[in-house]
Amino acid sequence: MADQETAAPGGHDHDHHPTGWRRWLFSTNHKDIGTMYIVLSMVGALVGGAMSFMIRLELMDPGIQFNLFGAGEEAAYFQFYNVLVTGHAFIMVFFVVMPAMMGGFGNWFVPLMIGAPDMAFPRMNNISFWLLASALVLLLVAAFTQGGPGTGWTVYPPLSSAEFHPGPAVDLGILSLHLAGASSVLGAINMITTIFNMRAPGMTIHRMPLFCWSILVTAFLLLMAMPVLAGGLTMLLTDRNFGTAFFEPSGGGDPVLWQHIFWFFGHPEVYIIILPGFGIVSQVVSTFSRKPIFGYLGMAYAMVFIGFVGFAVWAHHMYTTGLDADTRAYFVSASLVIAVPTGVKIFSWLATMWGGSISFRVPMMFACGFIFLFVMGGVTGVALANAGMDIAFHDTYFVVAHFHYVMAIAGVFAMFAGFYYWIGKMCGRQYPRVLARIHFWSFFIGVNVLFFPQHFSGMAGMPRRIPDYPDNYAGWNYVSSIGAFITTASTLLFFFIVWRTLSAGEKVPANPWGEGAKTLEWTVESPAPFHTFEELPDMTDKQAAE
Amino acid sequence: MGIFQLLMEKPWLPVEGEGEEPAEQRASSMESPHVGLRVFLAVATVLFTLFLVVYVERMTFPDWRPLSEPWVLWLNTLVLIISSAGFHWASVNAERGDLEGIKTGLLTAGVASFAFLAGQLWAWQLLVDLGYYDMANPAVGFFYLLTGVHGVHLLGGLVAWFRTSAKVKAEADMAQLRMSVGLCAVYWHFLLVVWLVLFGLLLLT
Ligand code: HEM
Ligand SMILES: [Cu+2]
Secondary structure, three states: OOOOOOOOOOOOOOOOOOOHHHHHHOOOOHHHHHHHHHHHHHHHHHHHHHHHHHHHHHHOOOOOOOOOOOOOOHHHHHHHHHHHHHHHHHHHHHHHHHHHHHHHHHHHHHHHHHOOOOOOOHHHHHHHHHHHHHHHHHHHHHHOOOOOOOOOOOOOOOOOOOOOOOOOHHHHHHHHHHHHHHHHHHHHHHHHHHHHHOOOOOOOHHHOOHHHHHHHHHHHHHHHHHHHHHHHHHHHHHHHHOOOOOOOHHHOOOHHHHHHHHHHHHHHHHHHHHHHHHHHHHHHHHHHHOOOOOOHHHHHHHHHHHHHHHHHOHHHHOHHHOOOHHHHHHHHHHHHHOHHHHHHHHHHHHHHHOOOOOOOOHHHHHHHHHHHHHHHHHHHHHHHHOHHHHHHHOOEHHHHHHHHHHHHHHHHHHHHHHHHHHHHHHHOEOOOHHHHHHHHHHHHHHHHHHHHHHHHHHHOOOEOOOOOOOHHHHHHHHHHHHHHHHHHHHHHHHHHHHHHHHHHOOEOOOOOOHHHOOOHHHHOOOOOOOOOOOOOOOOOOOOOOO | OOHHHHHHOOOOOOOOOOOOOOOOOOOOOOOHHHHHHHHHHHHHHHHHHHHHHHHHHHHOOOOOOOOOOOOHHHHHHHHHHHHHHHHHHHHHHHHHOOHHHHHHHHHHHHHHHHHHHHHHHHHHHHHHHOOOOOOOOHHHHHHHHHHHHHHHHHHHHHHHHHHHHHHHHOOOOHHHHHHHHHHHHHHHHHHHHHHHHHHHHHHHO
């Protein structure tokens, strides 16, 4: 960091950039790095998606379907199932959604939107990416090491302790998360510095597009949350390897302490996933309603408020640990309070659309899908925030349905919205429209068939993280797995669309979306040239851009 | 402009005083590397705060068995102060553009830092000699954890120290040296403060 080169404006010849593998391995260009993040995210989506598909195949019918280890080896197979669940969650969270949002769209469009020539620390940007790529490799290695980590993404001890997970798999998993966390922290430092120091003249913080706001708030959440995860993981690592007893009950340690640490990270983590989605959806809704976002400042500060309160609600994941009544009452109220700024956001999006001349292009369809899913998950979330309800539903499929709606699938919809919105800017070619519409509808129907029935199996009491279940849960699980087939087919269609776009998409002008698209990235040609804004655009006389 | 000022900005109000220069463009008057470092320090602060909170919480349990800190820690504290002072000296001289002064400062700081790390290892050894090797005693576990994590941060800092020294050796541009030395100084002062807090807490218990 100390020896960051400060690029002289203009000056030397920038046009000969490295080519071939060097261009990517040593890249310091925010657009190239953004592209690499998006590719990483797609690779992650294939792996993590395949894992979830295997889970759904197993759960399609009661009984054990695919015991790869042979009769009598049920224990090994159950462990394998849990490794799938764990791997699916970590990959989707750390290697699909986060890299696409922060690393991919963040790297690509924050500098473009604020009129900066690049990120503040280009070389550190490169390091962040390769740290994340190594983390993914390490996680996959962990999955194939001696039984793999079957701890669930929450890594609760004593299940994750040396006693119940002997062997190096969990340690490798912890190291992988350490690397991923370091990558995120470096990325966050980069984003914050870029947004603070590199805005073009006149691009005041209150004129910044909401996507940049969302990335800024997310970066601050990463700063606060990631070190807490890292600290907890380090303590877990020493418990496992050096005989300390921070969480180890037999040595006087406290496993509930781990839960506090984990969820102090874990709850903000879901906002880290969804906030950039808020940002993307705001840009898209404004563009396709041809109106500035209703209540721009309210939208920005609602995100700031969500960020703050997000750190004060973690124990709503711990109602069954025997919190005392006052503590519980506090966490219930705090969790309900978050619904307020969230409601502000939903209201603003709807108000923006209201009376706007809406065109339902594919990005807008995904943005509306996002709003629908997020509201669905929000409703069950408000229900679960009440300790009484949660004690009944804790660890059932009701929770699985809730969080897939509110963060996982909503996050994926925001990613797709961003993808279709910006792909023309990124590669200079437009997506095939009809196929993209089919993609939207099949994905929308698929995920709802997949996750809606899980509310019912959850209410009937079906626990999560089990490969086998009694016959009375049979019906809805079958439906859910049908949904998984549709979703998987739709995802494959998406990859086909990516290929079609890159190979045969029609050429895109600088601004394909018309007058609704007001942010700076639409002022540069498509695809955005390797170097942009070497002469800073002057925004002094412009209105706030949404 | 500080962050609060920044957030209090009201660009939608008509600008007062026609013909004035537009408001300061940058959010902060600091150069980027300094902003980046400050943000990193915030991350490290969160990490150490977590450990401290957990430590204090754990102490309230009835089975807490405190340990007596080895005396070398006092010596180490002194050594760490010296290394921080060395960096201060180096950065003062960097402002002045005095290369010799920078060298003296960096050398002092580097030697003292290595001495500190050696001293910490020695403290670990003394602890074992005193019979505190039962890691399962949380007081012992925390002692190693806190000193270890602090040591790792210092070790990371030494990489920056090394690169800065290499630049001094190569007689790099003074503006660059000023930046590097300044960043190191800030980092070392931070680690000193962290250590004082940790050490104070260890002593109190
Ligand atoms: C698109 C297709 C997806 C499918 C079919 C799917 C399916 C599943 C299923 C069936 C489970 C529960 C397994 C069990 O408890 O036995 C699960 C767990 C989970 N999923 Fe997904 N999921 C999908 C996408 C995502 C995405 C995009 C994310 C995150 C951004 C995500 C995050 C999680 C998490 C955190 C868990 C909890 C794991 C645990 O219990 O430790 N999922 N998923
Ligand atoms: Cu939560």
